Amino acid sequence: MLQASKRIPQGQGLASVLIRRAATVTLDWDLRQKSRFDCTDSQDRHVGVFLPRGTLLRGGDVLLTVEGDLLLVVAAPQSVLRITHCPEHGSPFDLLRAAYHLGNRHVPIELQPDHLKIEPDHVLADMLCQMHLTVAEAYEAFEPEAGAYGEHATMGHSHHSGSHAHHHPHVTAEHHHDPVH
Template sequence: MIICSKLMPQGRGLARVLIQRASTITLDWDTRQKSRFDATDSAGRQLGVFLPRGTVVRGGDVLVAEDGSLVRVQAAPQAVLRITACTEHGSPFDLTRAAYHLGNRHVPIELQPDHLKIEPDHVLADMLRAMHMTVVAVSEAFEPESGAYGDHGASSHGHEHSHEHGPAGHAHAAQAEPHVHGPECQHGHAAPAAKPPAGKRIAIPVRAAPAAPHVHGPDCNHGH
């Protein structure tokens, strides 16, 4: 048995020709949501997959075997319910409502712009039809949405968030170190105002209060 303990989401970093030449394994969702399982690849080799707990394997991912060989994962078609909005009696918004009610029941859901997919469940199928949704049983690959903090996800496909979206891609801008003003900062700061020498007393003149105005009268003794 050959051990595979490394996963490269969607084969990022690998040349396309290497991915095309890799052997393949075709797995349904029940197996791909496990972090440890056995499988047989297209070359007939027995593989033992041992990934970190909580890892989910998606169609298009590439496993790296202990001998350095690559194994491309394919999502196997399986029985699912395909849910679409009724074109005669509903609107595209009905699909949002359906996703909301299914999410409240904590069932795995594959989200697509024009349809949803869930695993077969006749109770949920009846609920959806009562909401005027069209529900059809099909055999297709199933890639349900992962949690917001879960695996790399069916829809994200390895999209790494390092927020600062722009034409050059995603990158965190480095924070500049705070400027420290000093004698060598070359910012042309004005010289600080000179301070009076320590201990020197400064005389402050004090004006005498003006005398009250004289009022002439019989008692002023001015000899009027």
């Protein structure tokens, strides 16, 4: 059995030829948010994954095994609800409203410019339909947001990396709040 104990976010620093040659592990969202699990790779090898607690795997991440093998993580298609605005009765702004309401319920949600995705839930689907949104069942990869306190690196963006300072002028004459980011 192979043992994978290190995650390389999006294969950063690896030559693309190495990533293309790597075996794959196709995992749904449920597994990709666990730090310890077993799976089988594309070469039919048994893999035990032992990552630090709280680690999220994203499609495109690479696992490094103790034996030195690279395993490319593929987000498996799974049942999701795909939410779009209704062109007859609404506007794209309705997606923002939906994201707000889903966020208040702490629902894992994938945000895209023209749609949202959540795991199937008939109560939420009914709520979204009442908001005049179109809700369709789909079978697609699911990559929800990590959240405000999740792993920032999982989405490839960090405000606090290296020596690159990143500041926003938050205080103006008409706009006052704590400028701490």
